[in-house]
Amino acid sequence: MTTHKTGILRLGDRVEFDGKDYVFVALNGEVAELRAGQETPLNVLMTTLLTDKSFRLIGIDGIRRRGLGESKIFEALPAPAKDRAHWLENHITEVLDGVPAGAEPGTRPRRDYDVTSRSLRQRLMTKEAELQKTGNPLSLSTLKRLTRAYETRGIVGLVDQRLVRRTPTAGQVDQRFIDALTIVLQHNTDQSSGSMDRIRRDVEKHVQAEHGSDVEIPSRATFHRLVKKLAQGRHATGSARTRRTLSQQPDGPFGAVHPVRPGELMQIDSTPLDIAVEFEDGITGRVELTALVDVATRSIPAAVLRPSTKAVDAALLLARCVTPETMRPGWSEAVSMAASALPYQAMRSIDARLQNAAAKPIIMPETIVCDHGKAYISHTFKNACRSLGISFQPAHPDTPTDKPIVERTLQSVGTLFAQYVTGYLGSSVERRGKNADLQAVFSLLELQDLLDEWIITAWQNRPHEGLRDPLTPGRILSPNDKYAALLNVAGYVPVPLDAENYIQLLPAVTRVINSYGVKIRHRIYDSAELNPYRGQESGMKALRQLWEIRYDPYDVTRVWVRNHHGSGWITAFWRQLHTSPQPFGDTIWELGRQMVAGRGTDSPSEATIKAAVDNLLDRASPAAPKSHKTAKKVHRVIARSRAGEAPSRPLPSPEATQSRTGTGPGLETEPSKARDEQSDQPEKLAKIIPLRIYNPQERADEWW
Structure with missing residues (x-):
């Protein structure tokens, strides 16, 4: 027991101060009077007495109080x-x-x-x-x-x-040897994992170079025990990934931010999803999952699957975050927002878009934390954040602890969802089953639909350990419960995403409006509404008198030209649209341009690239020979292009833009020639096949 200054000081109590025993005889305001036998009384301030290291309360019975319990x-x-x-x-x-x-x-x-x-x-x-x-x-x-x-x-x-007695970590090993071992282990952090003999050899070489043969080298067994005791020696010969992750942890205590309203702090990240997907060209491969996670509620308001994440994917993810999830054919009423824990009536009275919405919260981001991936530090994503008034906050380089919520959430998707899906590949080669990639049965769009349904039905209603009620810690809330609770405090303000907001999230370029229209990457776009502006300057000095144009990399059929002389946007269609047998995106067009340029043509025409693309698509069909040299690259590009053919969100209606801008143009100003040919024929409605609620746990036994 150590000696403490605990207890109650009363008149007549004995105290120890400055190495002598006194009796506390009086208190005059803030001054204590201490008496020791017949000596002159000692007057000392109470604050000085109680804070002095030599002060001890002995007590009226003469027993010193030295502790509150045993060690x-x-x-x-x-x-x-x-x-x-x-x-x-x-x-x-x-x-x-x-x-x-x-x-x-x-x-x-x-x-x-x-x-x-x-x-x-x-x-x-x-x-x-x-x-x-x-x-x-x-x-x-x-x-x-x-x-x-x-x-x-x-x-x-x-x-x-x-x-x-406290045993030294290194025992009797020479401190110079320990210093050398520490240096080698720190250098080993970014190296590939090797054996303990390699580390021992590096340490001996370092000691020999610094101190010669003056340092005693411990035995092999002692060296192994010493490496395991040192913090830097953890995973020294194990997982290199774990070793690097541990080295990235901050030296000081972890900080924590506690947002009090939905959207106050959100985190975004991407990770490969361990599921084999069958693309439309017949090949299989993995996709990347990109998700936004709200820190306050642990909700996933938006998540998309792509063969590889691009900047436009991260930007359009913001649009999904503030757009209601509509009910889909076959979904049970239990999935609707009206039957969920969300405050449906209060939210619907403010936002009529929630009439047939599914139980997914709508969250407007205020601050987004991301890593330094190309998709997130791109101008496209930054401009999207700026246009919506979102604070863009990059994390520190190689510091995953700056965004731990989204890191752990993406791992949870693999644990709670991916492992139950047919075609699951496992988190590593050691965990992969035999011929697992041959079990891929879902297409990218089907897997996206399953993921959306799982997020709404499972994740949003699953109790989360990070959402314990602070007043009743024994109660664990779900993301929907937490969202409803925080709305009572923070309120809800809808942010409708109209056509102009949608266009603002797309990549932008600047061009001249020529007599033939505008040219973007060898594609010519034109519209009758461009007639008054052909050959004219935009009047925007910041754009060098050029015109701002927005385009969708997954839809090359049209672009949107900002009307700097008026208001709104002008939709210009691709001139070769009526000759294209199937839609394709900007990525596959760029591949076709590179193929033509590789044949010695410096400035290929639009028709030449179009022909090369059509030939490329024909050769990349499932019946094409597998021995083609560029087949693998072509398959990846086609999969990337076709991933955006069926958007999970329809384009905003043109009427909304026209009503907002008055006489300004909407999203579509004129139909294409291909549509004109079919305009006289009545449209035949497709038969709706109801879908069951996707429950991966129930179907797991059927897949394996």
């Missing part, structure tokens, strides 16, 4: 050692306080141990003689040492110190 170290000692320590404590406390520690309250001290009439040395000599007679002799010097140890460390000071 955890003492509790772990063997029973014989604890019994002897208690026996010594009774004798030492009788010397110090006049009565043993185990004496009954009110016990008067024996005459030879009375602290008021006998000095400490006299009491020690009496105790020495007493123990000599009982057959348990202790010398005077030993009693003095035990007394000092008890005063400073409590009962642990009376124990054989060999039992409580």
Whole structure:
């Protein structure tokens, strides 16, 4: 037990101050009067007295209060050692306080141990003689040492110190060898994992270079034990990924931000999803999952699957975040927002878009934390954040602890969803089943639909450990529960995403409006509404008199030209649209341009690239020979292009833009020639096939 200053100080109590015993006799305002026998009283400020390191409260019974309980170290000692320590404590406390520690309250001290009439040395000599007679002799010097140890460390000071001695981490190994080992382990952090012999050899070379043969090299067994004891030695020969992750942790305590409203702090990240997907060209491959996670509610308001994440994917993810999820054919009413924990009636009275919405919260981001991936630090994503008034906050390089919520959420998707889907590949090669990639049955669009349904039905209603109620910690809330609870405090303000907002999220370029229209990457776009502006300057000095144009990399059929002389946007269609047998995106067009340029044509025409693309698509069909040299690259590009053919969100209606801008153009100003040919024929509605609610746990047995 260590000595403490705990207790209540009353008039008449005995205290120890500056190495002497006093009696607390009076309190004059903030000044305490202390008296020691017939000496002159000592006046001292109470703040000075109570904060002085030498101050001790002895108490009216003369017993010093040295602690509030036994140390955890003492509790772990063997029973014989604890019994002897208690026996010594009774004798030492009788010397110090006049009565043993185990004496009954009110016990008067024996005459030879009375602290008021006998000095400490006299009491020690009496105790020495007493123990000599009982057959348990202790010398005077030993009693003095035990007394000092008890005063400073409590009962642990009376124990054989060999039992409580702190063992050095490195034992008897030379400190110079330990320093060299630490340097080698730090250098090993970014290297590929090797054996312990490699590390030992590097340490010996380092020691030899720095100190010669002066340092004693420990044995092989001692070296192995030493590496395991050092913090830098963890995973030294194990997982290189884990080793790098541990080294990226900050040295100080982890900080924490506690947002109090939905959208106040959100995190975005991408990760490969361990599911084999069958693309439309017949090949299989993995896709990337990009998700936005709200820190306050742990909700996933938006998640998309793509063969590889591009900047436009991250930007359009913001649009999904503030757009209601509509109910789909076959979904149960239990999935609707009206039947969920979300405050549907209050939200619907403000936002009529929620009439047939599914139970997914609508969250407007205020701050988004992301890593330094190309998709997130691109101008496209930054401009999207800027246009919606979102604060863009990149994380520190190689510091995953800056966005731990989204990191853990993406892992949870693999644990709670991916492993139940047919075609699951496992998180590593060691965990992969036999021919797992051949079990791919879902297309990219089907898998996206399953993921959306799982997020709404499972994730949003699943209790989350990070959402414990602070007033009742035993209760765990789900993301929807937490969202509903925070809305009562923060309120809800809908942010409708109209046509102009949607266009603002697309990549932008600047061009001249020529007599033939506008040219973007060898594609020519034109519209009758461009007639008044052909050959004219935009009037925008910041754009060097060029016109701002927005385009969708997944839809090359049209672009949107900002009307700098009026308002709104002008939709210009691709001139070759009516000759294209199937839609394709900007990525596959760029591949076709590179193929034509590789044949020696510096400035290929639009028709030449169009023909090369059509030929490329024909050769990349499932019936094409597998031996084609560029087949693998072509398959990836086609999969990337076709991933955006069926958008999960329809384009905003043109009427909304026209009504907002008055006479300004909407999203579509004129139909294409291909549509004109079919305009006279009545449209035949497709048969709607109801879909069951997707439950991966129930279907797991059917897949394997």
